[in-house]
Amino acid sequence: DSGVTQTPKHLITATGQRVTLRCSPRSGDLSVYWYQQSLDQGLQFLIQYYNGEERAKGNILERFSAQQFPDLHSELNLSSLELGDSALYFCASSVTSGGPGETQYFGPGTRLLVL
Amino acid sequence: GQNIDQPTEMTATEGAIVQINCTYQTSGFNGLFWYQQHAGEAPTFLSYNVLDGLEEKGRFSSFLSRSKGYSYLLLKELQMKDSASYLCAVPAGAGSYQLTFGKGTKLSVIP
Numbered sequence: 341d342s343g344v345t346q347t348p349k350h351l352i353t354a355t356g357q358r359v360t361l362r363c364s365p366r367s368g369d370l371s372v373y374w375y376q377q378s379l380d381q382g383l384q385f386l387i388q389y390y391n392g393e394e395r396a397k398g399n400i401l402e403r404f405s406a407q408q409f410p411d412l413h414s415e416l417n418l419s420s421l422e423l424g425d426s427a428l429y430f431c432a433s434s435v436t437s438g439g440p441g442e443t444q445y446f447g448p449g450t451r452l453l454v455l
Numbered sequence: 456g457q458n459i460d461q462p463t464e465m466t467a468t469e470g471a472i473v474q475i476n477c478t479y480q481t482s483g484f485n486g487l488f489w490y491q492q493h494a495g496e497a498p499t500f501l502s503y504n505v506l507d508g509l510e511e512k513g514r515f516s517s518f519l520s521r522s523k524g525y526s527y528l529l530l531k532e533l534q535m536k537d538s539a540s541y542l543c544a545v546p547a548g549a550g551s552y553q554l555t556f557g558k559g560t561k562l563s564v565i566p
Contacts, residue, residue: 441505444500
Protein backbone atom coordinates (compact mmCIF):
# COMPACT_ATOMS: atom_id res chain seq x y z
CA ASP A 341 0.00 0.00 0.00
CA SER A 342 1.64 3.23 -1.22
CA GLY A 343 -0.52 5.53 0.90
CA VAL A 344 -2.03 7.15 -2.21
CA THR A 345 -5.78 6.66 -2.47
CA GLN A 346 -7.99 6.95 -5.52
CA THR A 347 -11.74 6.81 -5.94
CA PRO A 348 -13.68 5.30 -7.50
CA LYS A 349 -11.97 2.02 -8.34
CA HIS A 350 -14.20 1.39 -11.33
CA LEU A 351 -16.33 3.69 -13.43
CA ILE A 352 -18.63 2.81 -16.32
CA THR A 353 -20.21 5.59 -18.30
CA ALA A 354 -21.43 6.49 -21.76
CA THR A 355 -19.92 8.51 -24.56
CA GLY A 356 -20.42 12.24 -24.21
CA GLN A 357 -20.60 12.11 -20.42
CA ARG A 358 -18.38 13.77 -17.85
CA VAL A 359 -16.68 12.09 -14.88
CA THR A 360 -14.48 13.15 -11.98
CA LEU A 361 -11.68 11.03 -10.58
CA ARG A 362 -10.34 11.77 -7.15
CA CYS A 363 -6.89 11.29 -5.62
CA SER A 364 -5.46 11.83 -2.15
CA PRO A 365 -1.66 11.89 -1.97
CA ARG A 366 0.51 10.33 0.70
CA SER A 367 0.61 12.31 3.90
CA GLY A 368 3.16 15.10 3.51
CA ASP A 369 3.50 14.85 -0.28
CA LEU A 370 2.98 18.12 -2.12
CA SER A 371 2.95 16.93 -5.74
CA VAL A 372 0.24 14.99 -7.50
CA TYR A 373 0.67 13.50 -10.96
CA TRP A 374 -1.98 12.03 -13.23
CA TYR A 375 -1.27 9.27 -15.75
CA GLN A 376 -3.37 7.42 -18.29
CA GLN A 377 -2.57 3.80 -19.10
CA SER A 378 -4.10 2.08 -22.09
CA LEU A 379 -3.07 -1.22 -23.63
CA ASP A 380 -1.51 0.26 -26.73
CA GLN A 381 0.01 3.45 -25.32
CA GLY A 382 1.49 2.40 -22.02
CA LEU A 383 1.68 4.81 -19.09
CA GLN A 384 1.29 8.40 -20.32
CA PHE A 385 1.90 11.46 -18.16
CA LEU A 386 -1.03 13.87 -18.20
CA ILE A 387 -0.44 16.65 -15.69
CA GLN A 388 1.30 17.54 -12.43
CA TYR A 389 0.20 19.80 -9.60
CA TYR A 390 2.51 21.01 -6.88
CA ASN A 391 1.11 22.63 -3.75
CA GLY A 392 -2.05 23.71 -5.53
CA GLU A 393 -0.45 25.05 -8.70
CA GLU A 394 -0.12 23.42 -12.10
CA ARG A 395 3.53 22.44 -12.51
CA ALA A 396 3.78 20.53 -15.77
CA LYS A 397 1.57 19.37 -18.58
CA GLY A 398 1.99 16.28 -20.68
CA ASN A 399 -0.29 14.65 -23.21
CA ILE A 400 -3.49 15.94 -21.69
CA LEU A 401 -6.45 16.54 -23.98
CA GLU A 402 -8.36 19.82 -23.84
CA ARG A 403 -11.43 17.84 -22.77
CA PHE A 404 -9.54 16.88 -19.60
CA SER A 405 -8.76 19.19 -16.72
CA ALA A 406 -7.43 18.82 -13.21
CA GLN A 407 -7.01 20.77 -10.03
CA GLN A 408 -5.40 20.40 -6.63
CA PHE A 409 -7.23 21.67 -3.59
CA PRO A 410 -5.86 23.35 -0.41
CA ASP A 411 -5.93 20.00 1.40
CA LEU A 412 -3.74 18.70 -1.47
CA HIS A 413 -6.21 16.19 -2.83
CA SER A 414 -6.65 16.36 -6.58
CA GLU A 415 -9.41 15.76 -9.06
CA LEU A 416 -9.18 14.87 -12.74
CA ASN A 417 -12.19 15.86 -14.79
CA LEU A 418 -12.85 14.09 -18.07
CA SER A 419 -15.58 15.49 -20.29
CA SER A 420 -17.21 14.70 -23.65
CA LEU A 421 -15.99 11.17 -23.14
CA GLU A 422 -15.10 9.02 -26.12
CA LEU A 423 -14.64 5.28 -26.43
CA GLY A 424 -10.89 5.81 -26.66
CA ASP A 425 -10.80 7.36 -23.21
CA SER A 426 -11.37 3.94 -21.70
CA ALA A 427 -8.21 3.26 -19.71
CA LEU A 428 -6.67 2.98 -16.27
CA TYR A 429 -6.08 6.36 -14.71
CA PHE A 430 -3.37 6.51 -12.08
CA CYS A 431 -2.53 9.21 -9.65
CA ALA A 432 0.93 9.41 -8.13
CA SER A 433 2.44 11.65 -5.48
CA SER A 434 5.88 12.79 -4.45
CA VAL A 435 7.34 14.80 -1.63
CA THR A 436 8.27 17.97 -3.48
CA SER A 437 8.01 19.31 -7.02
CA GLY A 438 9.90 16.41 -8.52
CA GLY A 439 13.64 16.80 -8.14
CA PRO A 440 16.28 14.37 -9.45
CA GLY A 441 15.63 10.90 -8.18
CA GLU A 442 12.43 11.82 -6.41
CA THR A 443 10.26 8.75 -6.32
CA GLN A 444 6.66 8.88 -7.39
CA TYR A 445 4.26 6.66 -5.45
CA PHE A 446 1.25 5.41 -7.35
CA GLY A 447 -2.31 4.92 -6.23
CA PRO A 448 -4.36 1.82 -7.12
CA GLY A 449 -5.92 3.50 -10.15
CA THR A 450 -9.41 4.10 -11.49
CA ARG A 451 -10.52 1.84 -14.31
CA LEU A 452 -12.74 3.84 -16.67
CA LEU A 453 -14.91 2.13 -19.24
CA VAL A 454 -16.73 4.29 -21.76
CA LEU A 455 -19.55 2.51 -23.60
CA GLY B 456 11.87 14.27 -26.86
CA GLN B 457 12.36 10.91 -25.27
CA ASN B 458 12.38 7.46 -26.77
CA ILE B 459 12.44 4.35 -24.61
CA ASP B 460 12.68 0.80 -25.92
CA GLN B 461 12.09 -2.38 -23.97
CA PRO B 462 11.29 -5.90 -25.12
CA THR B 463 7.55 -6.49 -25.06
CA GLU B 464 7.56 -9.89 -23.40
CA MET B 465 9.96 -12.32 -21.77
CA THR B 466 9.57 -15.75 -20.20
CA ALA B 467 11.87 -17.27 -17.61
CA THR B 468 11.91 -20.25 -15.29
CA GLU B 469 11.40 -20.16 -11.55
CA GLY B 470 14.75 -19.98 -9.76
CA ALA B 471 16.58 -18.64 -12.80
CA ILE B 472 18.07 -15.22 -13.56
CA VAL B 473 16.58 -12.84 -16.10
CA GLN B 474 17.86 -9.57 -17.53
CA ILE B 475 15.40 -6.98 -18.84
CA ASN B 476 16.98 -4.37 -21.08
CA CYS B 477 16.02 -0.77 -21.66
CA THR B 478 17.51 1.66 -24.15
CA TYR B 479 16.67 5.32 -24.06
CA GLN B 480 17.26 8.57 -25.89
CA THR B 481 16.68 11.74 -23.95
CA SER B 482 17.64 15.40 -24.20
CA GLY B 483 19.42 15.82 -20.88
CA PHE B 484 19.75 12.90 -18.51
CA ASN B 485 18.43 13.04 -14.96
CA GLY B 486 18.47 9.40 -13.99
CA LEU B 487 16.50 6.28 -14.82
CA PHE B 488 13.81 4.52 -12.84
CA TRP B 489 12.52 0.97 -12.85
CA TYR B 490 9.01 0.18 -11.69
CA GLN B 491 7.22 -3.14 -11.29
CA GLN B 492 3.55 -3.40 -12.19
CA HIS B 493 1.39 -6.45 -11.60
CA ALA B 494 -1.57 -6.75 -13.96
CA GLY B 495 -4.27 -4.23 -13.11
CA GLU B 496 -2.34 -2.84 -10.16
CA ALA B 497 -0.29 0.27 -9.42
CA PRO B 498 3.33 0.57 -10.52
CA THR B 499 5.69 0.22 -7.56
CA PHE B 500 9.17 1.71 -7.37
CA LEU B 501 12.09 -0.68 -7.73
CA SER B 502 15.21 1.36 -8.37
CA TYR B 503 16.77 4.63 -9.47
CA ASN B 504 20.14 4.97 -11.22
CA VAL B 505 21.85 8.23 -12.01
CA LEU B 506 25.50 7.12 -12.11
CA ASP B 507 27.03 4.40 -14.25
CA GLY B 508 27.30 0.97 -12.77
CA LEU B 509 25.36 -1.68 -10.96
CA GLU B 510 23.14 -1.07 -7.95
CA GLU B 511 22.10 -4.15 -6.02
CA LYS B 512 19.02 -4.40 -3.88
CA GLY B 513 18.30 -7.92 -2.70
CA ARG B 514 17.28 -10.16 -5.58
CA PHE B 515 16.97 -7.16 -7.91
CA SER B 516 19.86 -5.20 -9.42
CA SER B 517 19.84 -2.34 -11.89
CA PHE B 518 22.64 -1.29 -14.22
CA LEU B 519 23.18 1.95 -16.08
CA SER B 520 25.50 3.05 -18.87
CA ARG B 521 24.91 6.70 -19.68
CA SER B 522 27.28 6.74 -22.66
CA LYS B 523 25.34 3.90 -24.28
CA GLY B 524 21.87 5.07 -23.25
CA TYR B 525 21.31 1.65 -21.76
CA SER B 526 20.03 0.12 -18.58
CA TYR B 527 19.03 -3.32 -17.45
CA LEU B 528 17.16 -4.82 -14.55
CA LEU B 529 18.51 -8.12 -13.28
CA LEU B 530 16.21 -10.41 -11.35
CA LYS B 531 17.79 -13.36 -9.54
CA GLU B 532 16.25 -16.46 -7.98
CA LEU B 533 13.03 -15.83 -9.84
CA GLN B 534 9.79 -16.47 -8.02
CA MET B 535 6.31 -16.90 -9.44
CA LYS B 536 5.30 -13.59 -7.84
CA ASP B 537 7.86 -11.82 -10.06
CA SER B 538 5.50 -12.32 -13.00
CA ALA B 539 4.66 -8.71 -13.80
CA SER B 540 5.44 -5.88 -16.19
CA TYR B 541 8.67 -3.98 -15.64
CA LEU B 542 8.65 -0.36 -16.68
CA CYS B 543 11.70 1.73 -17.46
CA ALA B 544 11.25 5.50 -17.05
CA VAL B 545 13.31 8.63 -17.53
CA PRO B 546 12.57 12.28 -16.77
CA ALA B 547 10.98 14.04 -19.72
CA GLY B 548 13.97 16.17 -20.61
CA ALA B 549 16.56 18.62 -19.46
CA GLY B 550 15.29 20.46 -16.40
CA SER B 551 12.13 18.34 -16.29
CA TYR B 552 11.40 15.69 -13.73
CA GLN B 553 8.14 14.42 -15.15
CA LEU B 554 8.59 10.80 -16.08
CA THR B 555 8.34 9.28 -19.53
CA PHE B 556 7.69 5.56 -19.28
CA GLY B 557 8.56 2.79 -21.68
CA LYS B 558 5.73 0.47 -22.66
CA GLY B 559 7.03 -2.13 -20.27
CA THR B 560 8.29 -5.68 -20.47
CA LYS B 561 5.82 -8.36 -19.46
CA LEU B 562 7.72 -11.08 -17.63
CA SER B 563 6.16 -14.50 -17.20
CA VAL B 564 7.80 -16.84 -14.70
CA ILE B 565 7.03 -20.48 -15.35
CA PRO B 566 7.58 -23.47 -13.05
